[in-house]
Amino acid sequence: MADQPVIFVGGLGRSGAVLLERLLGELPEVAALGGTAHLWTRGVRADEPCGCGRPFSACPFWSRVGTRAFGQWRLDQAGWVPRLRARVDRVRRVPALALGLVFREAELSEYVLAYSRVYAAAAEVAGARVVVDSSRRVSLAYCLAAIMDLRVVHVVRDPRALAAAHRARQVRSPAPVRWTPARTAVHWLAQNLAFAVLRRKGVQVVRVRYEDLLADPGRTLTRLARRLDLGDPGTGAGLGAAHTVPGTPPRPAAHRRPGALPFHQRWLVTALTLPLLRPYGYRLRYRPPAPPAEPEPVLAPLAVAAH
Numbered sequence: 001m002a003d004q005p006v007i008f009v010g011g012l013g014r015s016g017a018v019l020l021e022r023l024l025g026e027l028p029e030v031a032a033l034g035g036t037a038h039l040w041t042r043g044v045r046a047d048e049p050c051g052c053g054r055p056f057s058a059c060p061f062w063s064r065v066g067t068r069a070f071g072q073w074r075l076d077q078a079g080w081v082p083r084l085r086a087r088v089d090r091v092r093r094v095p096a097l098a099l100g101l102v103f104r105e106a107e108l109s110e111y112v113l114a115y116s117r118v119y120a121a122a123a124e125v126a127g128a129r130v131v132v133d134s135s136r137r138v139s140l141a142y143c144l145a146a147i148m149d150l151r152v153v154h155v156v157r158d159p160r161a162l163a164a165a166h167r168a169r170q171v172r173s174p175a176p177v178r179w180t181p182a183r184t185a186v187h188w189l190a191q192n193l194a195f196a197v198l199r200r201k202g203v204q205v206v207r208v209r210y211e212d213l214l215a216d217p218g219r220t221l222t223r224l225a226r227r228l229d230l231g232d233p234g235t236g237a238g239l240g241a242a243h244t245v246p247g248t249p250p251r252p253a254a255h256r257r258p259g260a261l262p263f264h265q266r267w268l269v270t271a272l273t274l275p276l277l278r279p280y281g282y283r284l285r286y287r288p289p290a291p292p293a294e295p296e297p298v299l300a301p302l303a304v305a306a307h
Contacts, residue, residue, distance in 0.1 A: 006119050006148060007228060009134040010141050010195055011155035012188060014165045016210040018244075020155055021134035023221050025242050027230050031128035034244025036118060037085075037135035043245045045078035051244035061125060061243040068121035077114075084111040089143050097142040098197045112147045126243075130230065134244075138194045145203045151228060152203060154195045157210035159188045159273040160286040164261050181265040185272035192276055204228075209281065260288050 007024065009017045018034075025032025034051060042048045043056040050059040057063075057073075066073035088108045102108060119131050144150050166179035199205035206227045213220045221233050261269070266286060270277065277284060 005123065005130040006144070007130060007132045007151045007153060008141050008144060009132060009153045009155060010136050010138055010191075012157070012162060012184075012191060013136065014162060015155045015157040016213055017134045017136050017155045020153065020208060020213060021132050022242060022244070023217065024132050024153075024224075024230070025244075027225060027233055029127075029129035030132060030230060031122055031126035031130070032132045032134070032242050032244055033118075033122055034133075034242075034246060035135040036115060036133050036245065037137055037140055039118065039245050040078045040081045044073045045075065048246045051242045053241070056245060059243060062245065064125045065118065065121045068124060069117040081111070081114050084114075089137070089139050091139045094139050094142050094194050097146060098194070098201065100201075102146060108143060109147060112144055115144060116148060130228075138191050138198075141195070141198060145198060145201075150203060152195065152198065152205040153224065153228070154192075154205050154207045155210060155213075156192060156207060156280055158282050158286065159185055159269050159277075160261060160266055161288065162188060163265070163269045164288070167261065181261060181269050182272065185269040189273050189276060192280075207280075 007030075009021045009024075011017045021032050021034070024030055043050075043062065047055045047057050050056055050062060052059055052061070062073075070077065084107055088104050088111050093103070096103065115133075119133070123129070123131050141150065141152055145152075163181040163184040166184050167181060195205055195207075206224060208220060208224060218233075225231060225233050260266075270284060270286065274284075
């Protein structure tokens with residue numbers, strides 16, 4: 001497992017992890033797999049569509065991956081792997097893993113082995129040298145890094161914009177867990193600090209700002225590809241169909257500006273995230289970006305030109 005070429009895209013939801021993964025997946029010899037943390041529940045069990053549009057069970061790519069990794073996909077895996085996750089892949093275990101304390105080592109090894117088999121089989125089926133997993137969860141990154149040779153792309157977004165995006169989503173379709181601005185800020189700070197600690201432990205962690213990705217995708221992707229030893233992106237990468245699970249399309253539409261946070265909430269988020277704002281290049285006084293004059297289609301290809 002130590003030599004498995006895996007790039008893990010981490011960060012909070014609505015920070016551009018899926019978009020960045022899809023862009024990386026357009027590079028030569030790189031295969032984007034989506035959020036494999038949901039593979040067994042939303043793929044094997046729920047049979048949700050793959051990124052190619054077919055149900056998971058009817059996707060030839062994932063069928064071949066299952067055959068190579070496990071002989072075939074089985075419904076009992078949809079219970080077995082999530083049960084292991086509940087025992088070893090928990091946010092509350094991150095501090096112990098950060099200190100090098102590994103509990104339930106046999107279960108952790110079995111859990112990581114399931115992912116390793118998927119990664120290896122997917123790379124073989126896709127003919128890829130590297131696979132990209134956009135599961136985002138920092139606890140999963142710690143589990144994988146405890147055993148595998150992992151490279152991490154850490155995606156960050158201005159916490160004020162992120163809090164506004166979560167607030168707007170809550171208004172449109174209320175979720176079971178309410179992501180208030182304060183909750184978003186605390187999660188933003190905790191998760192970003194956890195990725196910083198992972199870097200201090202010797203794991204290669206490359207940080208990418210969501211704002212930089214949208215402002216200049218070509219330059220951002222070129223620099224990232226060089227840092228990860230993925231070669232030169234070239235001059236013509238776009239977002240095509242991909243075998244990602246679950247098949248959630250990326251949302252590169254910068255014009256879908258969330259409603260601005262009220263003044264007191266904006267400054268509450270600023271105060272809670274202050275320790276990392278300046279190090280990440282964000283200003284204390286936040287001004288929401290103005291939408292472009294002509295909105296672009298939500299799923300328009302995002303052109304990538306090397307600079």
